[in-house]
Amino acid sequence: MSARPVILVTGADLAPQALALLEGFDVVYAGKAPQEADLVALCQRHDPVAIIVRYGRIPAAVMDAAPALRVVSKHGSGTDTIDRQAAQERGIEVRAAAGANAAAVAEQALALLLACAKSVVQLDSRMHAGHWDKATHKSVELRGRTIGLVGLGAIGQRFARMCHAMDMKVIGHDPFAQDVPAVVRRVDLDTIWRESDAISLHCPLTAGNRGLVNAQTLAACRRGLLLVNTARGGLVDEQALLDAVRSGQVAAAGLDSFATEPMTAPHPFQGHPNIVLSPHIGGVTHDAYVAMGVGAARNVLAVLQPQAA
Structure with missing residues (x-):
């Protein structure tokens, strides 16, 4: 396990501008099409303090595999792929990069x-x-x-x-x-x-x-x-x-x-x-990719480092 707190990204990449905001953390990528079992395994291995959600679903099983998890941050505006009730029951905040795309x-x-x-x-x-x-x-x-x-x-x-x-x-x-x-x-x-x-x-x-x-x-x-x-x-x-x-x-x-x-x-x-x-690419532009990544990163920091946000 990393000596620094880990942020799990359910995707293969994150905008450099977002990564710059997260320089105090180790960022782990789940790949382009992560399944629940993949995310559970990564959470058990790295115990992330935050998950930035690009692809895939975040059910209760993924949250339970990460005892240190404090925030699930959507890389975009729609949070229907996140079990919000399960997050609330576990004291985990759910944030969205509203308006970024x-x-x-x-x-x-x-x-x-x-x-x-x-x-x-x-x-x-x-x-x-x-x-x-x-x-x-x-x-x-x-x-x-x-x-x-x-x-x-x-x-x-x-x-x-x-x-x-x-x-x-x-x-x-x-x-x-x-x-x-x-x-x-x-x-x-x-x-x-x-x-x-x-x-x-x-x-x-x-x-x-x-x-x-x-x-x-x-x-x-x-x-x-x-x-x-x-x-x-x-x-x-x-x-x-x-x-x-x-x-x-x-x-x-x-x-x-x-x-x-x-x-x-x-x-x-x-x-x-x-x-x-069209293959759900409405929000897939370079500008939106940067804005969603930065928005998701800032939402993570707002929870983990509220004094610096």
Whole structure:
């Protein structure tokens, strides 16, 4: 075991700017795809005082393997992969680098929204196959359309301003958000389903909102809905969404997160012309990588060295 306190990173690397903040600690990496057994073994070997979570889950078994553990710090904003109740019961703090990847994820949401509205992927494929569909294709104009946002945290608020800049009407639902931009009209969920031409998800996954987008809520939406999800795959009932796309109730969906990740092939979404897919990379930019790493490191220090933070 190291003479210095250990921080375990559930990934293969950490931004140099983050490592500079953690120079008083030994940093141990778990690799690109750590499984629970790997993390338990590393915790038993090194007894870390902190875990910075990039990939994988942190259940109670991992916490119990590290008696010195004081903080689990998410390299990003979503903490649904961490057993928060188990952490609370053990006196372990859970922190998130909230807002560190807001610009990156909001930009990915906008890219997916535009790809859906303008049939970017389908038209590109047709052009490469030698077709010229100008006489038969019509895209969706977003100006004047209503975008419904579920979740108005740092990402949702940034995306709201982007949509407003395109002259979209922005409505949003988030019972916990504060200081929401004036461009957003706050509404209840029923209004989101009823009034939106497009819906974008920006909320954390909880026990209470799993399957939030389902057959019932999709049926309540306007026909021809555009759906974007850059949040968590568990928010969407994937079979219900697939059925809605096939029926035309949902005209197109742009998805960056999925119920099971990595997506296992074959998956029903694969090959569908009206579903645009990306491999949960909304927050994966160089700038966000640095910001999330620095944010996670600072959250560790805020717990371990509060006098210096």
